[in-house]
Amino acid sequence: MAGVAGGNDFQWCFSQVKGAIDEDVAEADIISTVEFNYSGELLATGDKGGRVVIFQHEQESKSRPHLRGEYNVYSTFQSHEPEFDYLKSLEIEEKINKIRWLPQQNAAHFLLSTNDKTIKLWKISERDKRAEGYNLKDEDGRLRDPFRITSLRVPVLMPMDLMVEASPRRIFANAHTYHINSISVNSDHETYLSADDLRINLWHLEITDRSFNIVDIKPANMEELTEVITAAECHPHQCNVFVYSSSKGTIRLCDMRAAALCDRHSKFFEEPEDPSSRSFFSEIISSISDVKFSHSGRYMMTRDYLSVKVWDLNMENRPVETYQVHEYLRSKLCSLYENDCIFDKFECCWNGSDSAIMTGSYNNFFRMFDRNTRRDITLEASRESSKPRATLKPRKVSTGGKRKKDEISVDSLDFNKKILHTAWHPKDNVIAVAATNNLYIFQDKIN
Amino acid sequence: MEVNAEARRILAVSISKLYASRTQRGGLRLHRSLLVSLVMRSARDIYHASRESEAPGAPTPQEPMDSSPSSEEQKQLPPQEAEPAQTEPQCALSPAPQTAVEAEECACDSEITEDKENMSPAARQSRKRRSKASAAPDFLPSKRARLEPGEERYAAPLGSCRVGASCITSCLFPHNSACCASL
Numbered sequence: 001m002a003g004v005a006g007g008n009d010f011q012w013c014f015s016q017v018k019g020a021i022d023e024d025v026a027e028a029d030i031i032s033t034v035e036f037n038y039s040g041e042l043l044a045t046g047d048k049g050g051r052v053v054i055f056q057h058e059q060e061s062k063s064r065p066h067l068r069g070e071y072n073v074y075s076t077f078q079s080h081e082p083e084f085d086y087l088k089s090l091e092i093e094e095k096i097n098k099i100r101w102l103p104q105q106n107a108a109h110f111l112l113s114t115n116d117k118t119i120k121l122w123k124i125s126e127r128d129k130r131a132e133g134y135n136l137k138d139e140d141g142r143l144r145d146p147f148r149i150t151s152l153r154v155p156v157l158m159p160m161d162l163m164v165e166a167s168p169r170r171i172f173a174n175a176h177t178y179h180i181n182s183i184s185v186n187s188d189h190e191t192y193l194s195a196d197d198l199r200i201n202l203w204h205l206e207i208t209d210r211s212f213n214i215v216d217i218k219p220a221n222m223e224e225l226t227e228v229i230t231a232a233e234c235h236p237h238q239c240n241v242f243v244y245s246s247s248k249g250t251i252r253l254c255d256m257r258a259a260a261l262c263d264r265h266s267k268f269f270e271e272p273e274d275p276s277s278r279s280f281f282s283e284i285i286s287s288i289s290d291v292k293f294s295h296s297g298r299y300m301m302t303r304d305y306l307s308v309k310v311w312d313l314n315m316e317n318r319p320v321e322t323y324q325v326h327e328y329l330r331s332k333l334c335s336l337y338e339n340d341c342i343f344d345k346f347e348c349c350w351n352g353s354d355s356a357i358m359t360g361s362y363n364n365f366f367r368m369f370d371r372n373t374r375r376d377i378t379l380e381a382s383r384e385s386s387k388p389r390a391t392l393k394p395r396k397v398s399t400g401g402k403r404k405k406d407e408i409s410v411d412s413l414d415f416n417k418k419i420l421h422t423a424w425h426p427k428d429n430v431i432a433v434a435a436t437n438n439l440y441i442f443q444d445k446i447n
Numbered sequence: 448m449e450v451n452a453e454a455r456r457i458l459a460v461s462i463s464k465l466y467a468s469r470t471q472r473g474g475l476r477l478h479r480s481l482l483v484s485l486v487m488r489s490a491r492d493i494y495h496a497s498r499e500s501e502a503p504g505a506p507t508p509q510e511p512m513d514s515s516p517s518s519e520e521q522k523q524l525p526p527q528e529a530e531p532a533q534t535e536p537q538c539a540l541s542p543a544p545q546t547a548v549e550a551e552e553c554a555c556d557s558e559i560t561e562d563k564e565n566m567s568p569a570a571r572q573s574r575k576r577r578s579k580a581s582a583a584p585d586f587l588p589s590k591r592a593r594l595e596p597g598e599e600r601y602a603a604p605l606g607s608c609r610v611g612a613s614c615i616t617s618c619l620f621p622h623n624s625a626c627c628a629s630l
Contacts, residue, residue: 090474116473178477197477228478247478280457280493283485287478334453337486338460343479 011445012392014385015430016070018055019438021383031434033421037101037109040425043071043432044111045439046096050080052113052166054124068430068443075124077166080115092117098183100192102205110169112192116179119194121170121205127163131155175201175211182232188239195232195244202256214262215244215254230345231291238297241266245302249286253313269311271318281333281342289345294354295426301357303348306330308359308369323369323376326361328399328410341415351424360419363408364435365395381419381433381440391445454494461487 020029028049035044043055056074083092093116102110108125133155138144178196185192193214194201200215215232219225227248235241240256252265273282285305293300299320302309306327309319325346329336336342341362348359360366361378369376378395385392398407421434429444461483468475468483 085474088474091472093473095473179473181478225477225481228481230478247481280454280486280489283489284482287482334457337457340464343482 012379012429012431012442013445014387014390014392014440015068015443016441017383017386017438018053018071018073018441025437029437031421031437031439032095032097033099034423034432034434034439035099035101035111036423036425036432037111038103038426040427040430042074042101042109043423043441044099044101045432045434046079046099046113047437048093048095050078050082050094050096050115052077052079052096052099052111052122068428071441075164075166077122079113079120079122079168080118083117085117097180100183100185102185103189105189112183112185114180114183114194117173117176119172119180119183119203120168121172122166123169124164124166127165128159128161129157130160132158170205170208172203172208172211175203181230184232184234184242186234186239187237191239193232193234193242195229197228200229200232200242200244200262212260214256214260216261216263230288233291233293233300236293236295236297243291243293243300245288245291247287248283249288249304251288251291251300251302251311267313267316269316269319271309277330279333281337284337284342285333290347292348292350294350295352296354299354301348301350303346303359305342305344305346308348308357310357310371321371323357323367325359325367326397328397332410336415339415341418344418344420346418346420347422349422349424351429352427358422358424358431360422360433362415362418363413364417364419365397366419366422366433379442381435381438381442386440389445392442450493451497454490454497457490458487458494461490 019031026049028047028051030048031045032048033044033046036042037044041057043057045053045055047053052075053073054075055071057071058069060069079096080094082094084090085092095115096113097116098112098114100112102112102121104110108123111122111124113120113122132139133153135149135152135155136144172194176194176196176199178198180194180196182195183192190206191202191204194203194211195215198216198218199213201211202214203211215229217227217229227246227250230245230247232242232244235243241253242256243251243253245251249270251269253267253269254262255266256262258264258266273286288302288304290303291300298313300311300313302311302319303325306329307325308323310321310323312320333342346360348357350357355372356368356370358366358368364381365378366381367376367378378397379392380395393406396404396407397413398404398409403409417435419433419435423432425431431442433440433442464483465480468480
């Protein structure tokens, strides 16, 4: 169970950090997505340069069974390359927007990775044996002289150094006019959906030349456009249900059994706006940047600029829980608009048991909320607290006039250090936090 | 008054963001452009409301604006008021890139114009021949289909424009269709 606050029984400590240390961060190295696979054995990251790096959890060593194993690099490959759309004279960025794993069905691992326009299915497989003793070839590959072959032998499989190969098995292209923001694998393990600003498509994993358009909110006259799709996800158990969030802060739940085109929602989730907090930027901060179902499928969580909300799927008129991530930024919205931070899209995630949620903030801070105890904690991903198994100290931002000793004032926050992408291991208390070009892995302290 | 100044500043910042987004890698981001245009609309509405409350008796103030850097963003306002003088495709396509491009170049204009002489350059554009200025914003290559003999060229519906063009225009002038439809 994940207790969140730093009580006597539970604390987070540093485990590993991946990535270069230099101050000068190459844009291509900025991590743009993080995702554990279903078992938590593999952890994938995608970056702005179109690369995917997969880490594998090593088994705990027999000599020190009380320590969790580490995540080490398992495979690295270039998933997407920059492209050019000649018709529109536009560059297509190679940045990986999302990675989603498929449930494992055989020895190989499969994942979907997407940039703005194209989704690819990658197969990652291991090769640790090699056939030796061919009849017609020498070990170095040269053809043997036929006159020298006097007997027949059966090639034998010999062990070799482990080689992990990644190969693209399917490429799903040319189905999105606008920029893809989400992909989600369906619980039937045969289909998946992809969403861009105005449309959502349903694909079959085996079929690349067709997809079904299931949501289309493009108005006949683009000048009447008032909202866009910001995220979409399939229900974890009901393969006919999915949700999508909008830039207006609303979520629509759709049932694919109702109609081929799910333009009419089955449920519509919206919290009435508080008129007293209206400002120039009310619309921007209510735009939802991420939506995630709980593992149970009973709840869903949405992230907007300042808060995280948990919704009960049975109640549409308001969320059941609201957590403030960094309310102290509400008075700074104008500056955040000028420096573009107000457009940052933070993600959020559940822990394995749905008892806690996590999301990122600025200054390399990330926040966790325990839904049962209602306690929250702010932690920092920094090189300073990167000693092995060092306990993370809770951080606090001072909002009032007086700043206490260990607190940091709002004006000292570094808005270039933002944690947009976090992931929680599906079973254990292990979290992966992407801080620009570094990936931090934290785990609970095993007492 | 302070709200007024803040609204003007936000308008200026928003226009520069829209202008900068045209050249960024990966193409125009629809979501971001929509959000910026919503902020601009709020700022513009508040600016208008505060000006009206300052001078409640003047229906069409003719006095020229001060020559201040922030008056450049008034470019956005004249095309709105001058709409009745233009045809629909014009006010949709030409003011947006025109105002963005000419924001730095032009001197101040009067805010609300009935006066042809002081019409914004964008509004004046309507008298120029359409083939050059109106078909597409200047940053997109012009691709017009070759006509078969006997075919006539007709105005393409706005919805079928390239994403880039229609996004900017739709983001900047979401009310255009309502204004022009009433003509």
